[in-house]
Amino acid sequence: MSIAALGKIVWVVGIITWYFIRVPFERRAKRVQVVSTRRSPVDMFGLASGLLGLAIIPAFYVATGMPGAADYSARPWAIVLGAVIFFFALWVFRRTHKELGRNWSITLEIRDKHELISGGPYAFVRHPMYTSFMLMGLGQAFLLSNWVAGLAGLLGFAVLFFLRVDKEERMMLEIFGPQYRDYMQRTKRIVPYLY
Numbered sequence: 001m002s003i004a005a006l007g008k009i010v011w012v013v014g015i016i017t018w019y020f021i022r023v024p025f026e027r028r029a030k031r032v033q034v035v036s037t038r039r040s041p042v043d044m045f046g047l048a049s050g051l052l053g054l055a056i057i058p059a060f061y062v063a064t065g066m067p068g069a070a071d072y073s074a075r076p077w078a079i080v081l082g083a084v085i086f087f088f089a090l091w092v093f094r095r096t097h098k099e100l101g102r103n104w105s106i107t108l109e110i111r112d113k114h115e116l117i118s119g120g121p122y123a124f125v126r127h128p129m130y131t132s133f134m135l136m137g138l139g140q141a142f143l144l145s146n147w148v149a150g151l152a153g154l155l156g157f158a159v160l161f162f163l164r165v166d167k168e169e170r171m172m173l174e175i176f177g178p179q180y181r182d183y184m185q186r187t188k189r190i191v192p193y194l195y
């Protein structure tokens with residue numbers, strides 16, 4: 001088996017794992033009432049960009065090998081590094097879901113009896129789930145030795161994140177007021193101590 005094929009297999013295993021982590025929380029979210037929503041066409045566009053870059057474009061590449069013209073030769077160290085980053089991202093992703101629990105939504109929504117979570121991964125950064133998406137995108141860039149499919153994840157993450165983060169923080173400030181303001185003062189957004 002070639003090194004490039006190994007990278008594709010690791011990515012497929014990772015994305016299937018991602019799906020099985022997410023499904024139970026989506027089911028549970030359907031049972032908790034939404035009391036306020038900021039769902040908008042812009043946010044849906046951001047979500048679609050994330051899905052396209054982190055799932056659809058790489059899946060298309062793995063299935064068809066296209067665009068082959070953007071391939072470059074795979075390096076064993078890159079596959080190992082990509083696998084470590086991707087599976088660390090999945091661990092963070094799972095931790096954030098467990099910590100958010102019934103407060104989780106796929107978009108900008110406030111649930112019935114919504115609580116502000118500031119423990120577990122939320123003690124380090126305000127948006128650890130987005131940190132996990134960024135790390136997945138980074139892992140994908142090392143695992144898939146193709147300029148388009150490899151970099152699509154980071155691009156999709158960036159569109160989702162920058163279209164959403166200000167609106168999400170404004171919504172949390174409106175709902176939780178000084179509690180969220182204090183939380184903002186002690187945490188960074190997605191990279192501990194940096195940003």
Ligand SMILES: C[S@@+](CC[C@H](N)C(=O)[O-])C[C@H]1O[C@@H](n2cnc3c(N)ncnc32)[C@H](O)[C@@H]1O
Nearest residue numbers: 103105106107108109115116117127128129130
């Ligand atoms: C897709 S989740 C992402 C949560 C967070 N931005 C992150 O990256 O971990 C988005 C929803 O989570 C909720 N949320 C975000 N931060 C939260 C927090 N610290 N505590 C409770 N709910 C939060 C909001 O209702 C938002 O609509």
